[in-house]
Each structure stands twice: as structure tokens, then as C-alpha cells.
Amino acid sequence: MxxxxxxxxxxxxxxxxxxxxxxxxxxxxxxxxxxxxxxxxxxxxxxxxxxxxxxxxxxxxxxxxxVGYLWSKNMERQKQELERSTKGTGIKVTRTDDNRLKLNFPADITFNSHSAVLRPQARTVLNSFANSLRRNPTTQVLIVGHADSSGNAASNETLSLQRANTTRSYIFSRKVQGPRIQTEGRGAREPIASNYTEAGRAQNRRVEIFVMESK
Structure with missing residues (x-):
């Protein structure tokens, strides 16, 4: 005991x-x-x-x-849809280890440095993503914004969250409803490349979107 x-x-x-x-x-x-x-x-x-x-x-x-999320036929279909709609854009569509669908939006189609304004190419892809969400109303979404290390920690935190919120706002404008979409800003704390080069900083300046279906 x-x-x-x-x-x-x-x-x-x-x-x-x-x-x-x-x-x-x-x-x-x-x-x-x-x-x-x-x-x-x-x-x-x-x-x-x-x-x-x-x-x-x-x-x-x-x-x-x-115990994570359910990878159903519905999720597999969404993955295939998004792979087709993002082909040639540089956006990576993958399945995570815990059965979430992940879209990685690189900087060259999403945001300029120190900016939270969506670029036109990102809007085009998000139109297709919004269509997919409307066809699959039971899925949940997490949008995570990231920054490179060129600013200070506080400004990077703010900027990364602004990028996530801007992305969500655009999806909402495409008639996707409500609290199923959450946002988070991770600042420069999760780099995927070196911040010592412009090419590396561009990779780190990104938005990741996770789509999941609860068990």
C-alpha cells in the first residue's frame, strides 16, 4: 500500500x-x-x-x-486531398507519430521577415485547406507559429502568435466555424535549421498546422 x-x-x-x-x-x-x-x-x-x-x-x-488521435479513412482521405492541392508549393503534408495530419508552411510562401501578413501564395493554399475543413467538420486544428532568432525573445513570441492568429483569421474568413481551431506561438524556441544563415532563418520562420480526430 x-x-x-x-x-x-x-x-x-x-x-x-x-x-x-x-x-x-x-x-x-x-x-x-x-x-x-x-x-x-x-x-x-x-x-x-x-x-x-x-x-x-x-x-x-x-x-x-x-493514446493519441484516430487515424481513420477520413484522415487518410484528407491527407491525400491536401497532398494534391499543395503539390509543387513547397508545403509538406505528413502524418505524425501520434496520428495527426501536419502541414508545414515555409517562409517563402507565408510571411516575410518580421511580418505577420500572409503572402498571396499562402492564401491560395489556405483556400484549399479551408475547403477540406468544411468537408470534415469533426476534425480539430492547432496552428503553431514560429519565428527566426533575428528579434528578441519577447518580440519573437508575439510575432509567432500573430502569425498563427493571422492564419486562423484567414481560415475563418473562408467560412470555417468556431473553437475547433486553436493557435499557439512558439517564438524561436523550435528551430528546424540554423539561425546563422538567411536560408536557415527562412526555414524557421514558418507556420505548422496540425489536424486531428479524437478517439
Missing amino acids: LRCKLVLPLALAAALALSGCQNTTPTQRHTATGAAVGAVAGAGVAHATGGKAATGAVVGAAVGGT
Whole structure:
């Protein structure tokens, strides 16, 4: 009983700490939250069945960490639609490890440096994306804005969120409804290339859109 009391808070606290950490990605935070829930469930099962609390919590955390989103026929169809509509634009459409559909909008079609104004080519692609969302009203969307490191930390945080919000506002203007679309600004904290070159900074100055269908 004492081990159960000790292990459960430790497993839960560790997972929740990661889920709330500002330096983690949305994928990491979602996985950590699942792990926290799984740890609670696993330890509960172990206690109820007379097993070891430590084993139950670890197994539960592993299961919880893999509980993500549903990759359905609907999601696969959306992926294929978006691959066709973005072909030749430089936008990457991929499936993430936790079954989300990810669109990476590079700087050369989205925003100029230090700007949150959408470029015309991005609007064209977002028109197709909005059409896809209207055909799939049950999916949820997270838009994450990023900046390069050319500004200070505070201005980069603001700019990255402005880019995400600008993208969402444009999608809303295409008659996509409501709170199903959330935004987040990550500043310059998640570079995908070197910030020491213009080409690298251009890659880091981006918007990522995640589409997911809950289980």
C-alpha cells in the first residue's frame, strides 16, 4: 500500500510536469498528458488486482502515452486531398507519430521577415485547406507559429502568435466555424535549421498546422 502511495504521485507528477513545460512541443505535451492519465489508471488496476503498484503505473503510463488521435479513412482521405492541392508549393503534408495530419508552411510562401501578413501564395493554399475543413467538420486544428532568432525573445513570441492568429483569421474568413481551431506561438524556441544563415532563418520562420480526430 505504501508503494502505491509513493509511485502513483511520482508517475503522475513527472508526466504532468512535462505536459505543462513551455519548452516541449505540442506533441510532447499531449503524449505526457496521456502518460499521466495512463499512470493513474495503471496504478489503480494494479492495486485493485493485488499487483504491484510500480508495475501497474509503468504499464499504465506506457499505454496512456500511446493514446493519441484516430487515424481513420477520413484522415487518410484528407491527407491525400491536401497532398494534391499543395503539390509543387513547397508545403509538406505528413502524418505524425501520434496520428495527426501536419502541414508545414515555409517562409517563402507565408510571411516575410518580421511580418505577420500572409503572402498571396499562402492564401491560395489556405483556400484549399479551408475547403477540406468544411468537408470534415469533426476534425480539430492547432496552428503553431514560429519565428527566426533575428528579434528578441519577447518580440519573437508575439510575432509567432500573430502569425498563427493571422492564419486562423484567414481560415475563418473562408467560412470555417468556431473553437475547433486553436493557435499557439512558439517564438524561436523550435528551430528546424540554423539561425546563422538567411536560408536557415527562412526555414524557421514558418507556420505548422496540425489536424486531428479524437478517439
